[in-house]
Amino acid sequence: MNANKALWEKGDFTRIAATMRESGEALVRSVGVGRGDRVLDLGCGDGTTALAEARLGADVLGVDISSPLVKAARQRADEAGLSNIRFQEGDACDLAGLENGTFDLVVSMFGAMFAPRPLDVAREMVRVTRKGGRIVMGNWIPNDPTMVAQLLKISSSYSPPPPEGFVSPMLWGVEATVTERFGAAGIAPAQISCLRDTYTFDFAGTSAQFVEVFRRYYGPTMNAFEAAEKSGRAEALRQELEQLFASHNKSPDHNHTTIPATFLRVTVQV
Template structure:
């Protein structure tokens, strides 16, 4: 049995449309954790001025804007229209213009074959319910010799641990999509990007300031869509005890990553050449 099958039997995520999940909470607040990772990704992908770059599941535009500041011709695509509106605002704040913001599905990219020199994603594509389709689409729209590069959360580190806890409190459905954090496992990534000519992995750690683990719970449980959805489910069951248990488990798993009033957010970068 492949690593992919082993992990998929162990962890499932709730079968929800991505756009519904990300309309909960405040993704703009959550995205304040991400700019250093976007910079690392764009540098590792060696984005150059004049290149055509696609940011898949771009959210409110952190990575697209970072690539545009390098002089690239950038398109950002996301399934959530509200996030695209915010991305356009962020572009103006950055004193930039020229980014094309487009609503669309990462599993069915509305672009011709081999349209882009570089295809990027920062923790976005990993939430699409059909990872094999996302992989094929990202490869399809990349030019021969071009690069596919993305950031994901490893299952064994802070955010991956939060996802495992979150999954523990969700209804178990036999048709639920695979867990997003499988994209943080290099062996799974190799399997999903089968057919690329080369692949490289690099790890990094971002520091996000917090006063205490309890403050991070407060921040995530009021802003982060997947956690908010789980809390909604538990509230609908009138399960105060389960919500308290959820919080306690969350605090337990993040405690090892809290250092000097920061939480250490370990991430995985993948760069593949078509």
């Protein structure tokens, strides 16, 4: 199996996505999705932003590499009674079957950044966007002090070295790299803008319980714990993550967790 597919089919990312709904909806509103817009939501997961786009009247296609997440997204859309949205399995590196210039807007929040061939990802996003359309990406930032970047950094420190040729997904959070990748796809630097934005996780439980959700259901954290258990360091990893989550929890209620995380918001005018 494709290693990236295996990673995102491991566990149950819907448990994490459930804590991301409010920020996803707010982001979609800020993007300016219009009624009748043709939108591709790439790396859509179980539809956090895709359903919000459809509710604003867009004609939405959600694409994700994970079969279970595509199934979960279809179920959520059915339950919401949305007929202007569909989901299919697909790879952000190769959007075979999607014609050139199909979409007014391509959105990828923390999705396409994890695909293994970033130059192909940028090229494919540009290819399927119509001239005059837009691409909006949300990407975690390397070494950022907020929660997600630190979670991934800590997890990688307990995991085996990546395979030869591995390209860190966090490089999508570096403005110069973003400009270089879209430049290779034919986009001039003046057509690319980047700013720092905030995404908030909201969990109905303690920060330690939230760590346990990541441990049980989030592929990268699951892999880190599996490696840590083999080396006898699982307890050290748990303590480090619990300290991280607790230190970033902004909720005044000990039994609730609210954690903001900084990301790079990329907008490309095609």
